[in-house]
Amino acid sequence: MSKQIVFHIGGWSSCGFYNKAYNVLASLSVLFPSRLRVVNHVYGSRDEYRSWLLGEDETDGFRDTFLGISKANKQTSSPFSWIEDSGSNNFVGGCDDTLDWCKSFVSPSASDAGKEKSKMKPDDFSEGHGYDYDLVVIGGGSGGLAASKEAAKFGAKVAVLDFVKPSPAGSTWGLGGTCVNVGCIPKKLMHNAALIGEILTNDVQPYGFNAPEQTEGHQWEKMRESVQNHIRGLNFNYRVTLREKNVTYLNKLGKFINPHTLEVTDKKGKVSQLTASRFVVATGGRPTTLDCEGGEHAITSDDIFSLEQSPGKTLCVGASYISLECAGFLAGLGLDTTVAVRSILLRGFDREIADKIGAHMEDHGVKFKNGVVPSKLKKASDGKITVTFSDGSSDVYDTVLTAIGRRADTEKLGVDAVGVKTNPKNGKIICTDEQTSVNNIYAIGDVMEGCPELTPVAIQAGKMLARRLFDGSDEPMDYQNICTTVFTPLEYGVVGLSEEDAKQVIGCGSKIEVYHSNFTPLEWSLSEHRQKHPAFCKVIVCKEDDKVLGMHYLGPHAGEVTQGFGVAMKKGMTYNELTNTVGIHPTSAETFTDLTVTKSSGESADSKGC
Amino acid sequence: MSLVIMLFFLLLSSVSSFTFSPPSPRNPTFLSSTSTSTIPILTSEALEQTITVTPPPYLILTASAIWCGPCQILAPQLSLASEILNNEYPGHGLKMMKFDVDDDDVIAGRLNVEGLPSILFFKDGKLLSKMEGAFPAEEVVAHATKVFSLND
Numbered sequence: 135m136s137k138q139i140v141f142h143i144g145g146w147s148s149c150g151f152y153n154k155a156y157n158v159l160a161s162l163s164v165l166f167p168s169r170l171r172v173v174n175h176v177y178g179s180r181d182e183y184r185s186w187l188l189g190e191d192e193t194d195g196f197r198d199t200f201l202g203i204s205k206a207n208k209q210t211s212s213p214f215s216w217i218e219d220s221g222s223n224n225f226v227g228g229c230d231d232t233l234d235w236c237k238s239f240v241s242p243s244a245s246d247a248g249k250e251k252s253k254m255k256p257d258d259f260s261e262g263h264g265y266d267y268d269l270v271v272i273g274g275g276s277g278g279l280a281a282s283k284e285a286a287k288f289g290a291k292v293a294v295l296d297f298v299k300p301s302p303a304g305s306t307w308g309l310g311g312t313c314v315n316v317g318c319i320p321k322k323l324m325h326n327a328a329l330i331g332e333i334l335t336n337d338v339q340p341y342g343f344n345a346p347e348q349t350e351g352h353q354w355e356k357m358r359e360s361v362q363n364h365i366r367g368l369n370f371n372y373r374v375t376l377r378e379k380n381v382t383y384l385n386k387l388g389k390f391i392n393p394h395t396l397e398v399t400d401k402k403g404k405v406s407q408l409t410a411s412r413f414v415v416a417t418g419g420r421p422t423t424l425d426c427e428g429g430e431h432a433i434t435s436d437d438i439f440s441l442e443q444s445p446g447k448t449l450c451v452g453a454s455y456i457s458l459e460c461a462g463f464l465a466g467l468g469l470d471t472t473v474a475v476r477s478i479l480l481r482g483f484d485r486e487i488a489d490k491i492g493a494h495m496e497d498h499g500v501k502f503k504n505g506v507v508p509s510k511l512k513k514a515s516d517g518k519i520t521v522t523f524s525d526g527s528s529d530v531y532d533t534v535l536t537a538i539g540r541r542a543d544t545e546k547l548g549v550d551a552v553g554v555k556t557n558p559k560n561g562k563i564i565c566t567d568e569q570t571s572v573n574n575i576y577a578i579g580d581v582m583e584g585c586p587e588l589t590p591v592a593i594q595a596g597k598m599l600a601r602r603l604f605d606g607s608d609e610p611m612d613y614q615n616i617c618t619t620v621f622t623p624l625e626y627g628v629v630g631l632s633e634e635d636a637k638q639v640i641g642c643g644s645k646i647e648v649y650h651s652n653f654t655p656l657e658w659s660l661s662e663h664r665q666k667h668p669a670f671c672k673v674i675v676c677k678e679d680d681k682v683l684g685m686h687y688l689g690p691h692a693g694e695v696t697q698g699f700g701v702a703m704k705k706g707m708t709y710n711e712l713t714n715t716v717g718i719h720p721t722s723a724e725t726f727t728d729l730t731v732t733k734s735s736g737e738s739a740d741s742k743g744c
Numbered sequence: 745m746s747l748v749i750m751l752f753f754l755l756l757s758s759v760s761s762f763t764f765s766p767p768s769p770r771n772p773t774f775l776s777s778t779s780t781s782t783i784p785i786l787t788s789e790a791l792e793q794t795i796t797v798t799p800p801p802y803l804i805l806t807a808s809a810i811w812c813g814p815c816q817i818l819a820p821q822l823s824l825a826s827e828i829l830n831n832e833y834p835g836h837g838l839k840m841m842k843f844d845v846d847d848d849d850v851i852a853g854r855l856n857v858e859g860l861p862s863i864l865f866f867k868d869g870k871l872l873s874k875m876e877g878a879f880p881a882e883e884v885v886a887h888a889t890k891v892f893s894l895n896d
Contacts (some may be wrong), residue, residue: 363811370809373849373856
């Protein structure tokens with residue numbers, strides 16, 4: 135139940151616009167007294183109203199109490215409305231703004247009910263600030279590029295700094311950040327290569343094709359070249375786009391000297407300075423390195439996608455999605471692959487699904503060493519690495535890939551020196567609505583504490599921040615119900631809560647119902663091997679209001695299946711609405727529309743055919 | 745009825761000969777070239793010299809990149825075009841050069857290179873026209889002849 139909104143409206147008695155807006159507000163407060171209370175500030179004449187709003191010499195009127203809100207500071211017309219919230223006033227606007235607000239108040243849309251406003255503090259930005267730029271974005275990745283382009287759209291003078299410090303193994307890359315160069319893009323392409331391998335192995339014959347000549351199997355070098363050429367094309371496109379959108383691109387490394395000044399160094403070592411009214415830190419993260427003896431012989435995700443030769447027999451250290459996705463495609467390409475897991479797979483994700491993913495990977499040919507960490511790496515003259523594990527066992531590998539976590543790259547940025555608070559455990563910057571402890575310095579994406587490490591999240595947060603900074607918006611980023619997909623060999627798409635989190639949120643386990651189903655995608659039916667691990671999906675429903683709290687899908691094309699459901703979840707879809715939706719047949723996604731078996735019933739979750 | 749269609753096509757062809765717009769690229773797989781020479785690649789100071797400081801009277805400069813497929817396909821076509829142009833218009837001092845947009849990204853930006861390959865036509869240091877994509881040698885020659893007014 136949302137709390138009562140206290141809505142203030144000021145105007146003068148004969149003003150048509152004021153009367154129009156006030157009448158609507160008054161009617162709403164009669165209809166919804168517990169949700170809306172209206173406070174009326176009506177003046178007898180226009181002069182009296184202006185005297186209140188503008189003040190004696192037009193600098194100390196009521197409108198000037200809205201610090202940093204230029205739209206409010208410039209308003210002279212009637213009505214003038216605002217919402218009072220816990221002692222502070224949030225500007226709404228004139229007649230049109232008030233009526234728009236009234237419409238959204240009445241709208242049944244779930245996302246508008248109890249809509250929060252951003253809690254960002256004003257940062258003293260003013261038109262004639264005299265700095266080199268209105269905004270400098272540090273980091274040209276998913277978040278940084280989105281924020282800079284959006285800000286430039288509103289007329290801001292923007293520059294983006296991007297500089298890639300080479301990985302310990304010497305890998306470097308162009309503009310675009312982690313996702314484009316050493317993350318999502320090459321990962322998905324190589325995962326796709328593995329899927330093609332699966333088709334060749336499992337489906338070619340049952341579907342009636344002649345088995346191709348597989349004498350050489352998979353050529354790593356050819357795949358690497360295609361993937362890297364595509365990435366370079368994307369790097370070029372980003373350069374062109376920044377130019378088109380009037381954003382200055384600087385291939386320099388930045389370091390804060392004071393809250394408005396950066397010391398920047400180019401690739402030749404030349405040092406200079408630049409100043410800006412506002413900064414957005416979007417420097418992302420880098421892989422944490424292995425700190426055992428010989429840990430420097432291991433590579434990371436920064437290196438794997440551009441490796442010139444096949445990684446060969448590989449050990450993946452870590453049980454996060456990065457480790458599992460890499461191990462998954464390496465095994466899929468025919469390489470001898472082992473994963474060293476310290477405790478559990480995919481911490482933070484739904485347990486039942488994580489276990490199923492592990493089981494599928496094992497059957498897929500990935501070896502797991504559970505409950506161990508590497509204690510020593512030794513590299514021989516032929517390049518092979520002998521790894522000794524904490525349980526005393528050891529083995530020899532061509533490549534060791536460390537994927538034990540990612541750290542924010544803030545030490546060299548100088549944020550501590552200017553007073554920006556970070557989390558000492560991971561270097562991430564602590565923010566409220568993307569604003570750091572220094573008012574004119576903001577942070578988005580992986581570098582921000584609490585931000586899901588996903589490209590679309592960084593992009594969205596970047597755009598919305600730019601709108602708040604340069605377009606007068608007060609809408610905060612919504613980090614709830616974000617869809618994501620893990621591209622392990624058996625793909626996992628999810629939106630909403632895991633079973634474990636759903637139980638925590640509601641209270642005891644009896645208030646949720648889990649509907650689930652094991653099913654075999656039709657396309658898999660012709661291949662005996664594929665049927666060994668059926669696909670799986672489940673929804674977690676709150677018994678009180680029938681709302682779906684979490685949707686989980688384990689099967690082919692998980693990303694494509696999950697995306698559309700993201701919109702439904704944002705709108706607060708109920709289990710009834712889901713099962714009343716007619717499915718598309720024959721697909722895997724339609725299984726969601728037909729979930730009837732509950733976990734609590736103890737019945738078999740195996741689907742019985744169509 | 746057929747007379748109307750004939751008149752329509754006549755009109756269409758006459759209209760297109762008066763409005764000169766840059767041609768769109770063909771399917772590169774059908775291109776073949778007999779030329780064996782390679783176009784010189786310029787970089788940094790030499791590139792800057794050629795474009796701004798001491799430009800040749802006629803310069804065809806192609807922006808390309810090692811990761812760009814159509815650029816590789818265009819390369820032999822450019823060599824052939826260069827041979828043809830220098831044979832047909834020997835006194836003009838026509839130069840054909842290339843540069844890499846990753847090595848010289850600042851210059852690429854200044855020249856507003858947006859797609860690859862981009863073939864830039866300069867006369868006495870002034871940029872007159874641009875072709876984007878992989879073209880057969882004959883079309884590069886035709887465009888150069890038009891833009892540089894080589895037949896006038």
